[in-house]
Amino acid sequence: MPLVTSKEMFKKAYEGKYAIGAFNVNNMEIIQGIVDAAKEEQAPLILQVSAGARKYAKHIYLMKLVEAAVEDSGLPICLHLDHGEDFEICKACIDGGFTSVMIDGSKLPFEENIALTKKVVDYAHERGVTVEGELGRLAGVEDAVKVSEREATYTDPDQAVEFVERTGVDSLAIAIGTSHGAYKFKGEPTLDFERLEKISKMLPGFPLVLHGASSVLPEFVAKCNQYGGKIQGAQGVPEEMLLKAGQMGVCKINIDTDLRLAMTASIREHLALHPGDFDPRQYLKPAREAIKNMVKHKIRNVLNCSGRL
């Protein structure tokens, strides 16, 4: 099976009230860990590449690794650009074999976001590629800018409807209280489910996307800190909230931080317990396994997409 777009996956996820995991990939071990998990769980999968990942690993290396993953696993995999910031990067990924792109015009004024998103949608749809847009800005730090007025950044439901109608996007990332990274909440974690419900009701059948959706699993933070790390005050989105969002029209849940923590915790532990080791395979093999186990857990207990091929 070749790479697929997000279209069919989202349709089934919406109807089945579950979500597809969109995992950020940067290298072979991360890709293999995620894909092995999805294969064992027989789950649909989105692998996503940020501009930073594309710069780090190079487009062609990630492309070939993901092509290998498709062939090796036989799974329907969608290869998606995460947070494309302009038309040029979206075009490069569409021309370069990605089956889905995100154009993130969320920091632009509403009309400019619409114009840019529409331009990408027109280019992408002519080539059979799906597009994710973003409206509202995630709380916390995004694009190196700290957003302080949380409420002001949440997605406006009326604008969301207008945005979807005028751009023709296939999915929409919304802001309801999640944020990127390991420090999502200072106090009690809360998401604006009322807002999600409103947006979802006003856009029936339309797939929504939740960014910043790592749970910052305490076991990995603790392990990092136990073996020399210094990660203080980290907090993520509780898993039951993600499960609930998946039943309310959220069809794509973005996870990067939890991959980073799983991998780093494993490597820290290995090197601390085996100070004589210096073959990268000795610590990357368990790190890959840690990613696999974490992703299996997400697929089963958070995304609820196990066996949904």
Ligand SMILES: O=C(CO)COP(=O)(O)O
């Ligand atoms: O939204 C994300 C990628 O676009 C990742 O979010 P996390 O930092 O919560 O993993």
Ligand SMILES: O=C[C@H](O)COP(=O)(O)O
């Ligand atoms: O949303 C951001 C993702 O976690 C990717 O992060 P990155 O730009 O550091 O690769």
Ligand SMILES: [Zn+2]
């Ligand atoms: Zn954004």
Ligand SMILES: [Zn+2]
């Ligand atoms: Zn994101």
